[in-house]
Amino acid sequence: MSEDEKTTTILLVGVGGQGTILAGDLLAKTAASCGHECKISEIHGMAQRGGSVSTVVRFGSHVSSMICDEGCADAIVAFEAIEALRAQQYLAPRGAMIVNDEIVTPLMVNIGKATMPSDIHGRLAELGATLVPAGSIARKAGSPKSTNVVLIGALSTKLPFDVDAWRDVIARRVPPKTVDANLAAFDLGRQAALAL
Amino acid sequence: MSTRLLSGNEAIARGAWEAGVAVGVGYPGTPSTETLESLAKLGVEHGMGSGDGVDGPYCEWAPNEKVALEVGIGASMGGVRCLVTMKHVGVNVAADPLMSVCNAGVNGGLVVLAADDPSCYSSQNEQDSRNYAAFARVPMLEPSDSEEARRFTAVAFELSERFDTPVMLRETVRIAHTKTPVETGAARAVVEPRPYETDPDKYVMMPAVARVRRLETDRREELLRSFAETTDLNRVEMRDPSIGVICSGACYQHVREALPQASTLKLGVSWPLPAERVRAFARSVGACYVVEEACDYFEQHVLAMGVELATPPCGSLPRNGEMTPARIRASFGVEQPAHPAAAQDLPPRPPALCPGCPHRLVYAELHRLKAIVTGDIGCYTLGAIAPLNSVHSVIDMGASLSMAHGMELAGVPGRNGRPVVGVIGDSTFAHSGIESLLGTIYNGGTGTLCILDNRTTAMTGCQGNPVNGITLTEQANGVRPLDEHPGPELDLVELCRAMGVQDVRLVDSQDLKAVRRALREATKADDRLSVIVFKSPCRLVDRSRKPVPTIADCRACGACIQIGCPCLGTDEQGRAVIDPTSCIGCGQCVQECPFGCIAAPEPRQDQTDGRQA
Numbered sequence: 102m103s104e105d106e107k108t109t110t111i112l113l114v115g116v117g118g119q120g121t122i123l124a125g126d127l128l129a130k131t132a133a134s135c136g137h138e139c140k141i142s143e144i145h146g147m148a149q150r151g152g153s154v155s156t157v158v159r160f161g162s163h164v165s166s167m168i169c170d171e172g173c174a175d176a177i178v179a180f181e182a183i184e185a186l187r188a189q190q191y192l193a194p195r196g197a198m199i200v201n202d203e204i205v206t207p208l209m210v211n212i213g214k215a216t217m218p219s220d221i222h223g224r225l226a227e228l229g230a231t232l233v234p235a236g237s238i239a240r241k242a243g244s245p246k247s248t249n250v251v252l253i254g255a256l257s258t259k260l261p262f263d264v265d266a267w268r269d270v271i272a273r274r275v276p277p278k279t280v281d282a283n284l285a286a287f288d289l290g291r292q293a294a295l296a297l
Numbered sequence: 298m299s300t301r302l303l304s305g306n307e308a309i310a311r312g313a314w315e316a317g318v319a320v321g322v323g324y325p326g327t328p329s330t331e332t333l334e335s336l337a338k339l340g341v342e343h344g345m346g347s348g349d350g351v352d353g354p355y356c357e358w359a360p361n362e363k364v365a366l367e368v369g370i371g372a373s374m375g376g377v378r379c380l381v382t383m384k385h386v387g388v389n390v391a392a393d394p395l396m397s398v399c400n401a402g403v404n405g406g407l408v409v410l411a412a413d414d415p416s417c418y419s420s421q422n423e424q425d426s427r428n429y430a431a432f433a434r435v436p437m438l439e440p441s442d443s444e445e446a447r448r449f450t451a452v453a454f455e456l457s458e459r460f461d462t463p464v465m466l467r468e469t470v471r472i473a474h475t476k477t478p479v480e481t482g483a484a485r486a487v488v489e490p491r492p493y494e495t496d497p498d499k500y501v502m503m504p505a506v507a508r509v510r511r512l513e514t515d516r517r518e519e520l521l522r523s524f525a526e527t528t529d530l531n532r533v534e535m536r537d538p539s540i541g542v543i544c545s546g547a548c549y550q551h552v553r554e555a556l557p558q559a560s561t562l563k564l565g566v567s568w569p570l571p572a573e574r575v576r577a578f579a580r581s582v583g584a585c586y587v588v589e590e591a592c593d594y595f596e597q598h599v600l601a602m603g604v605e606l607a608t609p610p611c612g613s614l615p616r617n618g619e620m621t622p623a624r625i626r627a628s629f630g631v632e633q634p635a636h637p638a639a640a641q642d643l644p645p646r647p648p649a650l651c652p653g654c655p656h657r658l659v660y661a662e663l664h665r666l667k668a669i670v671t672g673d674i675g676c677y678t679l680g681a682i683a684p685l686n687s688v689h690s691v692i693d694m695g696a697s698l699s700m701a702h703g704m705e706l707a708g709v710p711g712r713n714g715r716p717v718v719g720v721i722g723d724s725t726f727a728h729s730g731i732e733s734l735l736g737t738i739y740n741g742g743t744g745t746l747c748i749l750d751n752r753t754t755a756m757t758g759c760q761g762n763p764v765n766g767i768t769l770t771e772q773a774n775g776v777r778p779l780d781e782h783p784g785p786e787l788d789l790v791e792l793c794r795a796m797g798v799q800d801v802r803l804v805d806s807q808d809l810k811a812v813r814r815a816l817r818e819a820t821k822a823d824d825r826l827s828v829i830v831f832k833s834p835c836r837l838v839d840r841s842r843k844p845v846p847t848i849a850d851c852r853a854c855g856a857c858i859q860i861g862c863p864c865l866g867t868d869e870q871g872r873a874v875i876d877p878t879s880c881i882g883c884g885q886c887v888q889e890c891p892f893g894c895i896a897a898p899e900p901r902q903d904q905t906d907g908r909q910a
Contacts, residue, residue, distance in 0.1 A: 116646065117648065129302055129476065130302070133302060133478070138478060139302060139476075139477075139478070140442075140475055140476065140477045141302065141475065141476045142471060142474060142475040142476075143474055143475075144418050144419075144470065144474060150648035150649055150650065150651060150676065150679060151646075151648060151649045151651065151863050152646055152647050152648035152649070153646045164477075165550045165551070165553035165554040165557075166547075166550045166551045166553070166554035166555075166621075166622050167471055167475040167477075167547070167550065168471070168551065168554075168621050168622060170621055170622050170623035170626075170633075170634075171623060171633070171634075171636045171639075172633060172634030172635055172636030173634060173636075183643055183644070183646070184646075186640045186643055187640060187643050187646075189637045189639070189640060190636050190637055190638060190639040190640075191636065192636060192637060193634055193636070194634060194635050194636070206866050207644040207645065207646045208646075208649050208861060208863050209644045209645055209646070209647075209683065210644045210866075211858055211863075211865060211866040211867065212683060212684040212858055212859065212861065213855075213858075214683050214684070215644035215645060216644065217644065218640070218642050218643055218644070224640075228637065
């Protein structure tokens with residue numbers, strides 16, 4: 102297969118409620134607006150209640166399966182650091198990993214039924230992950246809830262879409278009152294990834 | 298034509314709307330739920346009539362899937378097109394009407410959506426609805442992306458009327474919840490209602506009629522088999538002739554991904570199977586394989602046609618769970634991409650009851666009482682997970698109450714010295730718990746039954762139900778549970794009293810003392826049946842927040858941690874700490890602290906019935 106026929110696979114992982122679904126939607130709509138066929142797959146239901154969640158976005162000239170297998174993610178966007186490690190086997194050779202530096206302690210650790218892994222940041226560095234302080238960037242942008250858009254901004258540096266295409270989709274998709282904050286979050290996330 | 302990214306569920310709704318469907322009815326269940334919600338929204342957006350087939354569509358939630366299908370059969374008999382939606386296990390509930398309406402047939406088109414869940418992402422089993430289509434001998438269509446979901450839905454209505462039969466539509470979770478491009482430019486067809494004519498020889502399934510109608514089903518099966526042989530819903534795609542794969546739905550996409558050179562027989566009709574085309578395809582390829590998930594439905598039917606199926610070179614595909622391209626590559630010896638090994642040392646992160654969930658204190662108390670708890674299907678199933686560990690059985694909807702009665706008949710409370718308590722949610726109680734309770738009352742059973750009334754069908758996305766009285770039309774118009782609305786709410790206390798329960802209590806599930814008192818008194822009384830209605834709204838519906846509590850002089854006893862609130866953790870000394878971003882100030886930990894070290898910044902306002910305007 103020639104390079105332009107290749108399907109690109111992005112895996113977004115996080116903890117239920119962190120906004121992975123909206124982030125996946127922004128990515129899919131941007132890919133579609135740039136002329137790609139696109140599939141976006143998410144699992145709802147039990148997973149919503151604070152558990153591990155994942156969304157898969159695949160795009161290209163033609164997309165068949167909606168599943169991301171091990172070793173198939175051209176990029177992993179992790180909204181939480183432990184979830185990044187939980188998804189590491191999905192990373193493709195030379196795949197990019199963008200990780201929010203936040204750690205959400207699992208309930209199982211709080212109740213003493215499990216322990217935290219050691220050296221989370223060191224392990225992420227070994228995977229070549231780009232650590233983004235998305236929470237503090239989102240606050241700087243004026244909307245603490247825009248962490249997901251900060252991460253999308255960071256991801257945008259790894260994908261061939263015009264900045265305007267991303268911004269158009271964000272402006273149309275987020276609540277009207279939050280457009281400016283979200284666009285700022287996108288720009289700051291992008292700058293952070295380019296600076297690292 | 299414009300193109301939009303729609304989920305399979307949204308696309309089915311779109312297809313039904315375009316096909317002029319007049320009535321939509323179903324019961325929420327992952328992964329089917331958004332189908333009817335989307336159809337109801339289309340109805341609201343485009344003007345909804347009286348269900349006469351000219352305007353519309355009109356949609357409603359039924360208390361359960363059996364009722365939904367019966368409403369659908371009535372609408373069809375009345376001459377309009379009707380879509381009935383449910384998850385795969387819902388078909389079990391609807392199987393009674395399904396197994397007879399298949400012989401009676403239809404007037405207006407009747408399409409039944411069954412949404413399957415291979416790998417049990419949100420279900421208690423991974424049963425395959427294709428078996429129901431073969432069992433009832435009704436045609437089943439199976440789309441493999443959202444555009445097919447839209448088109449196949451319209452075809453399903455045409456087939457239903459053309460062959461005088463209900464038609465089943467099957468999707469799996471990956472079709473239901475994957476958004477793919479869909480053509481959305483088509484207009485809604487104007488479908489005039491068909492006249493209703495009294496026809497007892499078609500609709501009255503007493504033995505003399507049923508025997509004759511069964512022969513009609515036999516004749517129809519022959520016609521459907523001919524149809525399956527010629528329809529373009531089934532499609533041969535010849536590529537490399539040395540390898541041929543029979544597949545359908547999401548598995549077709551996985552085969553295309555993993556084995557792009559393989560020839561495929563893509564089946565859009567899962568029943569009846571086109572035996573001649575299957576045989577011809579098998580003859581035309583060097584080796585013929587079946588790829589399917591969670592069940593060997595195609596394999597058994599294809600083998601019965603006398604077709605020889607090959608075993609993949611590196612071993613059979615797994616029978617259990619969801620199919621993936623990686624599983625296919627592994628069986629067919631295709632190289633897999635290199636990748637880091639999965640981490641083995643990570644703390645699990647299962648779903649948990651939300652911060653402030655009204656079920657939490659009830660489970661914490663049941664845990665302290667060492668109660669044996671027969672549970673049910675809903676968010677409150679999560680009470681089975683640590684640290685609450687307070688649900689000890691989950692089988693099907695409504696089983697909690699009837700199983701508690703069975704445990705009593707087995708003498709479990711006496712032999713174990715532990716009370717048996719049934720726990721069920723409000724929507725599930727309306728679904729099939731009422732009959733279960735009736736059985737216990739009728740037969741003089743004792744014990745304790747808890748109805749956890751959080752004012753909504755929470756797990757599937759906070760739908761309306763007969764207990765909160767919010768209709769699907771109201772929901773599509775933006776009415777949320779707890780909003781003012783004109784419809785009747787089901788009074789659970791009055792209902793239980795009317796059914797004959799003497800000891801019925803209404804308790805605020807956020808009031809620990811009241812929860813404790815009610816459960817202790819009810820479980821101590823072994824001479825009567827007690828029903829406790831625990832009432833307080835789901836915190837996904839009541840989004841109000843109070844200030845985060847403060848902790849002073851924590852003694853590190855861990856009592857608050859053991860209620861499993863996601864906002865509570867400990868520092869290095871084991872002292873409790875509260876995550877201020879996720880905490881909603883519900884006050885559960887304040888009540889649970891045995892030393893009074895956790896304080897709410899302002900006095901907690903007691904609620905009488907949990908409702909907030």
